[in-house]
Amino acid sequence: GAGVSQTPSNKVTEKGKYVELRCDPISGHTALYWYRQSLGQGPEFLIYFQGTGAADDSGLPNDRFFAVRPEGSVSTLKIQRTERGDSAVYLCASSLGGVGSYNEQFFGPGTRLTVL
Amino acid sequence: ILNVEQSPQSLHVQEGDSTNFTCSFPSSNFYALHWYRWETAKSPEALFVMTLNGDEKKKGRISATLNTKEGYSYLYIKGSQPEDSATYLCAPNSGGSNYKLTFGKGTLLTVNP
Numbered sequence: 001g002a003g004v005s006q007t008p009s010n011k012v013t014e015k016g017k018y019v020e021l022r023c024d025p026i027s028g029h030t031a032l033y034w035y036r037q038s039l040g041q042g043p044e045f046l047i048y049f050q051g052t053g054a055a056d057d058s059g060l061p062n063d064r065f066f067a068v069r070p071e072g073s074v075s076t077l078k079i080q081r082t083e084r085g086d087s088a089v090y091l092c093a094s095s096l097g098g099v100g101s102y103n104e105q106f107f108g109p110g111t112r113l114t115v116l
Numbered sequence: 117i118l119n120v121e122q123s124p125q126s127l128h129v130q131e132g133d134s135t136n137f138t139c140s141f142p143s144s145n146f147y148a149l150h151w152y153r154w155e156t157a158k159s160p161e162a163l164f165v166m167t168l169n170g171d172e173k174k175k176g177r178i179s180a181t182l183n184t185k186e187g188y189s190y191l192y193i194k195g196s197q198p199e200d201s202a203t204y205l206c207a208p209n210s211g212g213s214n215y216k217l218t219f220g221k222g223t224l225l226t227v228n229p
Contacts, residue, residue: 004159033215040221041221042120042205042207042219042220042221043160043205043207043217043219044219045210048215048216055215056215059216091160103214103215104165105150105162106159106162107152107159107160107161108159109157110159
């Protein structure tokens with residue numbers, strides 16, 4: 001079956017521009033996550049959606065970052081006024097969700113964002 | 117912030133060698149530990165979810181053990197093959213949560229033919 005897909009696979013932008021990164025989760029997965037991997041680091045949690053709502057956005061680094069999931073499926077991560085420090089691989093994952101489950105997360109291939 | 121350490125950072129082995137790496141994490145508020153394999157230009161692939169102290173899981177030539185009391189997990193690969201070359205990431209659930217993962221920096225394994 002189809003896994004998690006992310007578009008674009010690569011994005012190069014200039015400092016100060018706005019970017020949108022898209023994630024298509026596995027069909028039927030109610031939980032969706034965004035992580036960011038900067039060079040030399042492990043993936044770092046950004047935000048978690050349960051259905052349409054952001055249940056935990058504590059990992060978003062500042063108010064330039066925003067994510068939506070309006071219909072409980074596709075999600076878009078939006079970054080305003082990009083900075084060179086935003087350059088990273090942005091990973092999306094989805095899981096079945098559910099209270100008390102171990103929520104095995106299935107990852108997409110990531111979007112590599114480069115801010116010049 | 118959960119401190120997750122993985123060692124070694126990188127490892128080069130010859131085809132056929134067996135190898136192992138370590139993940140250490142705070143033992144308090146443990147919920148589960150996840151191991152992933154991440155090959156370049158591909159999606160991170162889930163290997164194991166480990167939940168109980170003393171757990172041992174196996175998938176083909178790869179196995180893992182868990183010690184929640186002392187806060188560590190070992191991943192073993194028997195008879196390494198070039199296709200095992202990847203970054204191996206461990207991630208405990210943060211602070212007892214059932215959704216937030218905190219990843220280590222990973223161990224980069226290169227298997228030479």
